Amino acid sequence: xxxxxxxxxxxxxxxxxxxxxxxxxxxxxxxxxxxxxxxxxxxxxxxxxxxxxxxxxxxxxxxxxxxxxxxxxxxxxxxxxxxxxxxxxxxxxxxxxxxxxxxxxxxxxxxxxxxxxxxxxxxxxxxxxxxxxxxxxxxxxxxxxxxxxxxxxxxxxxxxxxxxxxxxxxxxxxxxxxxxxxxxxxxxxxxxxxxxxxxxxxxxxxxxxxxxxxxxxxxxxxxxxxxxx
Amino acid sequence: xxxxxxxxxxxxxxxxxxxxxxxxxxxxxxxxxxxxxxxxxxxxxxxxxxxxxxxxxxxxxxxxxxxxxxxxxxxxxxxxxxxxxxxxxxxxxxxxxxxxxxxxxxxxxxxxxxxxxxxxxxxxxxxxxxxxxxxxxxxxxxxxxxxxxxxxxxxxxxxxxxxxxxxxxxxxxxxxxxxxxxxxxxxxxxxxxxxxxxxxxxxxxxxxxxxxxxxxxxxxxxxxxxxxxxxxxxxxxxxxxxxxxxxxxxxx
Numbered sequence: 266x267x268x269x270x271x272x273x274x275x276x277x278x279x280x281x282x283x284x285x286x287x288x289x290x291x292x293x294x295x296x297x298x299x300x301x302x303x304x305x306x307x308x309x310x311x312x313x314x315x316x317x318x319x320x321x322x323x324x325x326x327x328x329x330x331x332x333x334x335x336x337x338x339x340x341x342x343x344x345x346x347x348x349x350x351x352x353x354x355x356x357x358x359x360x361x362x363x364x365x366x367x368x369x370x371x372x373x374x375x376x377x378x379x380x381x382x383x384x385x386x387x388x389x390x391x392x393x394x395x396x397x398x399x400x401x402x403x404x405x406x407x408x409x410x411x412x413x414x415x416x417x418x419x420x421x422x423x424x425x426x427x428x429x430x431x432x433x434x435x436x437x438x439x440x441x442x443x444x445x446x447x448x449x450x451x452x453x454x455x456x457x458x459x460x461x462x463x464x465x466x467x468x469x470x471x472x473x474x475x476x477x478x479x480x481x482x483x484x485x486x487x488x489x490x491x492x493x494x
Numbered sequence: 495x496x497x498x499x500x501x502x503x504x505x506x507x508x509x510x511x512x513x514x515x516x517x518x519x520x521x522x523x524x525x526x527x528x529x530x531x532x533x534x535x536x537x538x539x540x541x542x543x544x545x546x547x548x549x550x551x552x553x554x555x556x557x558x559x560x561x562x563x564x565x566x567x568x569x570x571x572x573x574x575x576x577x578x579x580x581x582x583x584x585x586x587x588x589x590x591x592x593x594x595x596x597x598x599x600x601x602x603x604x605x606x607x608x609x610x611x612x613x614x615x616x617x618x619x620x621x622x623x624x625x626x627x628x629x630x631x632x633x634x635x636x637x638x639x640x641x642x643x644x645x646x647x648x649x650x651x652x653x654x655x656x657x658x659x660x661x662x663x664x665x666x667x668x669x670x671x672x673x674x675x676x677x678x679x680x681x682x683x684x685x686x687x688x689x690x691x692x693x694x695x696x697x698x699x700x701x702x703x704x705x706x707x708x709x710x711x712x713x714x715x716x717x718x719x720x721x722x723x724x725x726x727x728x729x730x731x732x733x734x735x736x737x738x739x740x741x742x743x744x745x746x
Contacts, residue, residue, distance in 0.1 A: 314548050315547070315558075
């Protein structure tokens with residue numbers, strides 16, 4: 266077999282001619298990796314991806330949409346401790362039986378409630394919004410100063426199953442601690458999940474309330490010991 | 495023989511003896527293309543999992559990548575405990591004990607009635623207190639507080655106006671609940687004539703169909719609700735003589 270001229274020429278190089286196209290391909294891969302990895306880490310490890318959307322199946326298919334939405338029962342009817350304590354108490358079975366003693370007493374859905382009322386053994390509800398144990402969130406400190414339930418829990422009055430809608434990460438808490446005016450409303454409207462700021466101007470009413478309530482400055486609000494002890 | 499001299503003397507058949515040895519290969523080797531294509535395809539897999547977890551809900555607990563000290567061996571309110579037979583971490587007070595500062599001496603404030611032992615052994619005469627106890631001050635703020643508490647705990651059945659047309663009552667009618675007894679209207683002579691202490695006791699312990707609210711509403715708030723009920727009753731049953739002179743002509 267006779268060697269052609271071009272083959273002779275090529276043979277002087279270690280890599281074949283098509284390898285030239287690998288260079289742009291490698292550059293593309295480099296750019297791809299440079300966008301892919303931050304996207305993967307940033308999105309994949311973000312609290313929004315990991316935390317939001319948790320909607321456990323509860324032992325009783327209790328619908329907030331029916332009770333808080335349709336019937337318009339105030340949040341505090343059941344979560345009585347929210348204004349006085351750090352913890353917004355899950356109601357005891359007796360609170361369910363206030364009505365269900367007489368309304369739909371034979372419903373199959375509330376069988377576990379009846380059983381609990383008879384035996385005195387509490388229903389084991391599953392905690393949806395679960396902060397890390399080194400965070401000392403205080404419900405009363407927030408709701409009595411006009412941070413509404415809806416800011417953290419979303420439109421619970423429209424939820425068939427309670428679902429976590431906010432990331433509840435530290436940076437998410439700090440967003441509000443830096444600019445509390447974005448979440449302040451008159452304290453008597455905290456459980457009104459449909460409330461809208463007058464004239465749609467949240468900043469105006471927020472700043473006014475911040476001034477009136479003497480809310481701490483950002484340096485205090487973002488200090489470690491404000492939330493961690 | 496050095497590589498250099500070999501290069502000069504080699505025959506064409508030597509080229510392409512193995513993958514990656516360079517030379518006359520006209521097109522990229524299959525496995526390089528294969529890896530590139532597969533890489534491009536597989537890289538979408540984590541992204542689609544991320545997209546799924548961002549846009550759908552999940553019944554399973556959240557993924558917890560960094561545990562740190564998120565779950566500490568301590569009890570939070572209403573948690574479960576393996577130590578106690580009933581499984582509760584929160585304990586009830588020992589029967590027969592009274593917490594510091596929780597001695598409820600005032601009959602009027604804490605109970606709304608007093609019991610006086612009669613001549614007959616073990617029989618008591620119960621009288622409800624009229625008026626408000628000295629522990630509370632009736633002012634605008636107190637009645638406003640009462641209104642707020644009334645709206646939370648009473649309106650579901652009694653309605654905002656006190657006529658007994660609350661949403662829970664209407665729902666019970668809608669569901670045709672045979673066991674349902676309609677809530678009492680506040681605007682009857684029966685309720686109007688009741689002593690404040692009696693209404694307080696009704697809130698605390700319930701009456702007929704109405705459940706007890708003593709556990710849900712603190713003592714002071716119960717008195718605030720009583721004060722608001724009085725205001726509510728007055729609003730529906732005010733004599734014309736109570737209307738200020740300058741407003742009277744505007745009434746029809």
